[in-house]
Amino acid sequence: NFPFDDRKQAIKDCLTLLTQKHRDIRIFACVVPKGSLGGKDVITESFYQISSRFDMYLSRLHYQGATSRGVAIFDKSSTEKSIQSLARTFKDTGYGYGKLRNFSEVPLFLDSKASRLIQLADLVSYSIFRKFELNDDEFYKIIEHSFDYNNGKVHGLYVAH
DSSP states (O other), X not given: OOOHHHHHXXXXXXXXXXXXXXXXXXXXXXXXXXXXXXXXXXXXXXXXXXXXXXXXXXXXXXXXXXXXXXXXXXXXXXXXXXXXXXXXXXXXXXXXXXXXXXXXXXOEEEOGGGOHHHHXXXXXHHHHHHHHHHOOOTTHHHHGGGBOEXXXXXXXXXXXX
């Protein structure tokens, strides 16, 4: 029951908190326009793109002397079993760029109502959705410099064509 402008400002404030107060946070996302994958499974391709890019980011940190392990946390969904299976396959068997080596745990699934971090991730997703689906970059402009990048190239955002 909050006025529209107040809700909009709350989103901006949360995204600004993410990008201004925590400049070391990196965003990883995959945008898949309808029909762009030519029959490939959206969940598999999206998880592949995000997990491999996150894994490469952690590898880069390792080579810079800041070894870290990562964990993927998802909002509860019907895709939980398929993503868990993909994670095991990518870790044990590999994928296009090799095996996932820097994850400390299988993906975790939390109810967004119970986690502020998942709620923040939902706001990031909403910002990306509005940019790519509705051509509205009002929120996206706040987060666009938080995607992982290296040597002037953005690695944290994959847009399927």
